[in-house]
Amino acid sequence: MTREIKMTNLGKTALALAIAASCSASITYAQGVEGKVLSLEEVLVTAEKREESLQETPISILAFSAEKLARFGVTDLGDISGLAPNVEITPFPISRSSLIVFMRGVGNNDSQSTQDPAVGVYIDGIYMARSIGLTSDVADLERIEVLRGPQGTLYGRNTTGGAINLITAKPSDEAGISQTVSRGNRGYWKSLTKLESGKIGDVAAKLTFMRSAHDGWVKNAGPGRNFGEEDKTAGRFALRWDVNDAVSVDYAYDFSEIDGPQHFYQPISGTSPNPAVPANSSRNGSGQWFGGVEPSETEISGHSLIISAETSLGVLKSITAYRELNEVTVQDYDAGTPGFRVNVDVDQEQISQEFQLVGDYGSDINYVAGLYYFRETGNEMESDTYGGFPLENRQIISESEAQAIYGQITWSPESLDHRLDLTLGGRYTADDRSADKSSITFVGGPQSASESWSHFNPSITLDYAWTDSVSTYGKIVSAYKSGGFNVRSTEAGFQPPFDEENIMSYELGLKSTWLDRRISFNAAAFHAEYKDMQLQQITNNATIFLTDVFNVGEAEIDGFEFDLMAVLVEGLTLQASYGYTDADFVEYIDQRPSQPTFGQDVSDGAVMPYAPEQSFTVGLDYEKSLSIGVLQASVDYSWRDERYGTAFNDDLGGFFLDDNGIVNARLALSEIDLGGVNLEVAAWGRNLDSEEYRVHSISLGTYRSAYFGEPKSYGIDLTLRF
Template sequence: MGKSKAGLAVLSALVALPGAAGAQTRSTQLEEVVVTAQKRAESLQDTPISLAAFSGDQLEQFGIDDLGDITARTPNVDITPFPNSRSSLVIFMRGVGNNDSQTTQDPAVGIYFDGVYVGRSIGLTKDVADLERIEILRGPQGTLYGRNTTGGAINMISAKPAGEFALKGVLAAGNRDYQKALVQLDTPTIANLSAKISYSKAEKGPWVENAKGGKGFVEEDREAGRFVLRWDISDTFSLDYAYDISEIVGPQPYYQVLRINEDRAVTPQNLADAIAGGASQDTINNLQNDLLVGTLFTPQFRERASEDRLSKGEWDVPVEDSVTEVSGHTLTLTWDLPFGTLKSISAYREVSEDVIMDYGAGVEWFDVMVAIDQDQTSQELQLVGDIGESVNYVAGLYYFEENAFEHEVDTIGGSVGEDRTITSENKASAIYGQLSWTPESQRDLTLTVGARYTEDDRCAEKYSINFTNSPNNTQQACDTWSNFNPSITASYDINDQVNTYAKVVTGYKSGGYNVRSTEAGFQPAFDEEEMIAYEIGVKSTLADNRVRLNAAVFRSDYTDMQIQQILDNTAVFLTDVFNAGEAEIQGFEFDLTAILSEGLTLNLGYGYTDAEFVEVIDNNPNSATFRQDVSDRYIMPYAPENTYSLVLEYQFPYFGIGNLRAIVDYNWRDERYGTASNDDMEGFFLDDYGLLGARLNWSEIDLGGSELSLALWGKNITDEEYLVHDISQAYFHSGYFGELASYGLDVTLQF
């Protein structure tokens, strides 16, 4: 904390400074928010999408460090780290998402970085310090964004070169040995060329100490860089190139034993009675397994069990770093033509990750080692324009290609449970268009129709051997899918302050292969899942532009859902995927921003989701309910019924030196489950919780040619204990908790 004390000393000294920058006017009206959710720049209030947008200034003011922090500000959006890769994110919107990260299974919420689709969730926790804006589009976006957006889409738009010299440096320090340094440089425009360079490096100590010594759990080092080049070739033609690279290094979280499944206890007499009663060989084998585990392992699990957060822990394997590396190139050409703007977006991205994870909390039980390499190439052509004053359009062509490799070794009780290697290739191409018409006789009404046609090709090869002593097995498979996604929207301006819309939209998630399958379950491939959603919304700016209230009511019908089913509870790491589910989702959300008084602003968001399965077919041939509807045993995962966030921001009256602003935020989410299948209804359960944070910003302190800002912040300042993930491992439950209270000081200097 030496750096934090030094920063506070600087703060005290500056209070006595006689000079000051000009006073910043305290706003009494809301500023217009411009978004590009429909591939063109337009006002948030004119965009018929349930949409939340955060500017770069807001990301900084709210202390949003990575994409995962957005969940605290956006109702009906649930983002959590993936169990064995904290660089990956599990993202759900309105109860729709994917809680797996296989390279042969796609997400249901599309992530876009400067218009480029990001195929894998690995590395999404990278720093967002150099972003101009984040847009959260809730609900299916199949027409303009394509496949894998049944839940919605997230646009991350990076900051572009300013064309003038600027230099910004940030030093930060906090508890748990948190340190961060960030440098951003803008170059002046020379020969129509300008550039922006940013680099950041951060490190943080563990949340849970390693009882054996050495590195602790969730300790990490981060490093990231970005280079952006802008070339205005002519008045109508420009080139933008960007390169980004990031690395995250550190051990994974500590999964502690939470509780024991006492109902799985088996005695020698239970086994003898089953044999005497003529039980099947499968039943006898399961009882023998349970008896062995109960004798050898359950006492150790019981000794370690605690439903309170532990401050220390250990693995049965050495605590080693996991390493994630992500990089990408993007080339965007923009050409202004007489009939519209033509844009070409070419991109190449690659991901590499090595992970080691121990789920047994120090008992030699379930360890996982994973290595993943993935690269993707994409090309998109967009044409955006207007025909007179009544028609505007968006049209495009899209191509995507992905190659991936993954190797996973699962160790059960010290012996290899499964060793598998996967290679895969995925190609997709699409054509899409959207047309909006505003009749000359009815300028308050706009009708929009859109459609997208997509073809998917996926091939995969799996080589594996598992604990059932099956022979080495190589399986190869390819499959092709196609889908047509139409949409129709009607929007009506009641007056200059209130806009309404109604829409019917569709989306789909592509088919694939489950690499964690049983030997028999790898093929045939599971097919795509589809969604049709109905939505009515309102966008309003009220009280002389002091209040912005946007709300939406929705209903979604989910068919051919890709359901993971565990066919053997003693091998929870093996699942098969079937198009076995149908669900209905309904709810509403609103986002409110209001200037309550001069300098005092309220941001309030609330989301309600009622998501439930209406049918799930049991595909376990050993089950008594085989081929029957077992939807009563399934719960929609990561679909809390109620979520809300509250942010109060107060800008103090000008006092002679800079501007002082205080922010207090609180977010809440109801209880939810981490997986759909819940035969053991206490497994995969995450209880409700609320987190409180605060931030004090003292900005625009004039130092004569440079500007200083100081920010004192705290997150989870009440030390709330909350589970991030909970998993049932047949004989016991384990899980890990979120971060304790954290606090620190940011010092920013700009030239």
Template structure:
């Protein structure tokens, strides 16, 4: 606790300063020039961003369009202390970390540390998160553990995606986009009020791009892909008190994976690959046969909302979802390309280093019942409910370990495993906010309570090295946890408030699909996190400036960490081997400089270290890295808009920076610090008869920076492979609205 006090002191000084500024300058600012209110649903209710005692960034549909965000992976550059990267075996799945807490590996037998929610429905698997979302309304990123209100108990945070709801106004919008490297996208959105009480909404999106590394071998170019997404929604206002909302969504991705190239040789074991290593990004590489990867994700949801009376609303969210994924990855692009393809005749699969074929199937059912309202003459606002989640999944992978085959391994150097898994979670939760009569009702006390019971079981069949060490093993994990939270909030003035919070969260145990048989059967236990946070939210200069601050301190115990098997280069085991301390701060500033110009600045600081890391019985914390934990990250943007004779002119410039960080707990695989510049320029609301036309030019990574999107340190094998991020991209959007 002693390290937490400097944050409290600095926050107190800053709160006093902002309160004084707000009082001194309130009369000096022009009337009628204020920031628009940002409305969020982070606490299961509609409220102002400034009233939610959470470190939270929200993007509405207009901001999402300006930033070119169409999937979860696009938001990283705009949210400090959020880091995402493509998963090594499948670019369509994203590893997400918030404040240094997340998953470096994604498996059907592990829960994610960062929960992703689509219209209130928890997505159990991260597969397909880079898929387009056809009808985005808003995205909210909640930094910090969400152990009370959200569907699953997540230690890192939550990403909440909201789709547009049907409404009573007819509308039709068609958007066409065209860019370099063969990029195109078409999006159609329609809203149809059938009657006064029944409304329909439909959206369809389709896109394609050529990728940014040419493949001179067989198959698509690296990164080439096609996407499509559809969403159908219906709203029935059954009565003044009861409404039903049904939605169906489906997204598909097909294409080639990103290219891993050998960038560095780290020891003599890889001396034979020295001639193939290139530290610079290569525009042309090749593999023997780049097979297509695909993701198909979708589901149904039904939400019933019953306004029982002025003090009670009951909401039911019922959902069913499915995913089907095939991923092929060949890690040999450099070796194949620069050797002229001389090795494939020596190995069965035709890949010089390693290639993997992974199939994953999962379905899930969830049911949530919420009770929202107030009592005690409005002094107590509450949210309570019950949550049930059930998933079944299977995963199989064929890995060709061709480094062993090239080294003269006497048997077939392949590993094949099959996993069957199921998980079940049941929780009861509540959150009560009490505003007593004292202190002019400026004091707010919030108590969160949640009890969760989790059960998971899994079976693995493993055929290793032509069944030299094959076996079928099973295991089961059960756990339960009570995770309370408590928040004190105080309204310093009508426009400035402060809060202090203590929260607990846990992540259920599970199994590592890539683990050795013995350790797979043993599984791993839950991890726990105790979080302290203080913050303030202020609107100054007659609400022309909004500044939100947060500082946090984490105590992380029984940390689930992956450790490479010393014998099998593709095997990892997960142990409750770690303890970590994480601290940091966030600042989000929005300032209306003039009537036409708005400044946005977001900054994140993170200090993350292992206090303990036991690796196969040895304490090695001093040599381990907390992955995806950049010390400094920030985003700065200027948005300009003003009416002109034919419509409204708008321009935006944004710059995002992220310090270097490591991709895993071990080795030297890292992302160097990088700053990326983007911009948009457009004219909207151009009248064409009864319709409106918008034209927007856009560009991303305008300085054409070279940076690592992901790296793998192959440890004793002696080399590092790297996926480089997308080069400069630019294009134009045309939108016609009726």
């Protein structure tokens, strides 16, 4: 009965959004300002390892073009938070460079070197194993693709929630220089330089360099820099060599650095440890740490080599990559008293090699096949203190290795005019992981362990084009996330390791365009069965800094999402996206020996973390040619329902995040001709109504603390293109 009531309310909300969408507006991919201004541009994606139209790809997918990324000021993955319904992206409390990513209620709310995320993040097809550094700037993004739902066949392990592709801009055949400078409130500035060599013989190169900084939004009342203040540097060098008509080689090197203190956790309820800083449910403008603020630093870099060759069997591609990261962070949760403080130092290296074959057999069959190898090593050290007294001092040295073989074949019979696509896929993965852990809480001394997992994930998709502009699809997809060892474990909880977790997803989808490509409407409804969930529990409330991970959970997740784009009148375009998730535990076994519910199913008292019931974004974009250039104006609004940051705890209120809505806007005049130099001037504002919202909250017994999101920010961008 409860679910029926929810769905009834949801239907009202969806109807209201649809009505609003038909008479409101937002940004879309409209063609030019002159000519075909009343039709949507075809959006190309590579979600299925080959370039194809978004409208012909049977995946619930959102694609953010370079133009749209610039409009939203997106330079890293964290910047798209709020732009994709049914997707939750928030920083990890110990490290603002680490992101907690959930899709459709599936994710991992921890960041560890021995526990994998549930949403895979890829840069140019290269898997990013750790969530550390995901807020690092990517100096030159061409497109971001958000693939909602399990992607076990083509993307492999650790995509039980979905996958995100960050695609960088490749070197151009034309030489050019671009320089952007930005200024804003709270001392914000940014410089972005792009240098294009153009094609010289068979080779083209591109160099991109970015620097930015801001002062943070919580003033430090003690010694040191302001909270959240940061300096960011990012660079990328890309080289493309067209060996001949059939072979091309792409090499890239990128790096990113983040320097500055962590965000400020302020008391929000309960007994504050510092009477001078009383509990406050609103955002504090200032605060301090006992003993002064300490900085945090993140450094990430990587090399990639991609070789593509056209053969008689199709396009054969080799993707080779090496990446490394180092991060040193300091976080304090007790607002000016000698309280709970965490120091973490993480080093990680990874190498990967993938071979892909993408081809066609006749006119009825196309296929993707691949081999994949991945290896990483990590060294993670953490010290936890309270009032300067050591609670924990640990080190984890880890290694993991994964190998996979995968394939997907699509049959599109000519007898049905290629309107039917039947796709079968499968992936076999073998994982090995080992870890050595030493800790002052381990009275028995250091521990060492290793374990192996393997799994086969099949998939089937049926896609039918009823007309040239309307198609529907149904799919059954499975995915799995490998097991591991818990960095923050008690001595008894380090072994045995937690096991793999699995998900089976059933999805029905619609892809459609209307009125001669003036409107596009895509929708998907899904049901997922989530088993052997890896869940953390504090087994002893006296040692809340120690958690153990158990395969104790099962859940069912139902929901749907739709994405609407429309050209309303000449120059005025619309996008409205909506997501609904009904995620419920069906089993959660209590693993706390000291509790009377030990060994019992406590799913009635548990909530799926980071799974807001409703989320949406809607906006307007206007574009018009003037005598001096092109005028662009846009406004958008995004909304998230309330959600929790953890699944089960005696004090759920300490991890509660309230609903919030954010308003952004931008006004730009572009294509201003200054005698061979192109000028663009843009004014922008984010969170224009200064919405006060918690990004993360934590419960330390009767004391609860949280840090708040950025208040209103605004600035100006100037871009010169030569």
